[in-house]
Amino acid sequence: MADPAVLDALLRQLDRRQFDLVSVSSVRAARSVVPADPSTALILLDCVLADGDAPALADLIEQHDGPPVVMFSSQAETVADRVRWLDVGADDFVPWPASPAELVARIRSVLRRHGPEPRLAPLQTLSAGELVVDMLGLRVSVGGQPVRLTSLEFQLLAYLMCHPGEAVTREALLCDVWGYHTGPTATVTVHVRRLREKLEPDPLHPIYIRTIWGVGYRFEADVVEGRSERARR
Template structure:
């Protein structure tokens, strides 16, 4: 940890209701205590768990608005917990990984984690990441476009958060759906990775490999041959473009 737990009074019970419920899952009691303390002082309702089964049990009692989840947990690791949570319902997840554990980070993003933070980290930065991910997920959930959007055999309905290709529903994570919707709203235009990170994730900073991993994951779900993509084309040195062959 780079910063000590801040001093100061806890929020008044008569103040504004907390901006959301966050489940913090880490087997290191010091990390869990510091992270929970910062989130509590930021106004969040915080639940804590020190292993996978406890995290799932906590989520069953109080479904969280977001989960801060350590990858390295005893027994049931964070990746398994993330999969189990996603089977129960959509929930934003921020993964905590040890510095240099790139394979875990990439795998976490591929199974649907919305963000990751490497240890050691600044708790204040983590709170900012929580705010950013929650703000973006709520904005996406509140969008109600007047019509569906269809192209290249794909139809997306942002109001229902549903995507269909050739009559078959696509199993997209929250962020994959938002990425596809954004690209389809700008067909034929090269969208830079920085633009996608800002518009889809709501981040003004972050690792651009997050975008790359999600594009790769999305291609695996919408392309006939992900190795030779025809819908989401790479524009070298820029980013990606949504093309609609035959339209």
């Protein structure tokens, strides 16, 4: 992957979702890792690499019956470029910039097509600084002190924390949390305000749930997912 900033952002998002990662930044380094390592389940490959031709590397991996390849480009690309990369053996191409949710969904889709996806234990906790959400016990605490939330408030908080750093529209929240495909979004605004009053040190200057004017909301803090180590492979 050519751009260190892009690499760092991707690694953070995938690590949060419990993927075991090995990263390299050049074609030369990639050739020494894959397809020689049989434990590699999938390769996420930037089409723009400083020391070589990434599509040629994807073709080489396919020739050696290597793992599936999901390609993206950290720079602008044309339709002809995307067709070429798919033709040389990429299993999918992700337009960039892509949301973390879309990227993970595409990776899991490719893994399903090529064999069983590594099993994950049920999500146990979500934590961001002093905020801890117990997904199994349906409990929330801030600084070790329990916070009482309604069922909808809990679901809304969990949803936002499962999409950290993403700008989520009120319409998407109304659909995914409330289950309403249409309707007024004022109830979303009210529930976010109540969450802030219960969770934020200063609700007028939130550090967790930020308003994205004209769009919706974004969970701002880094989120750590807690799962049982026994189910990770």
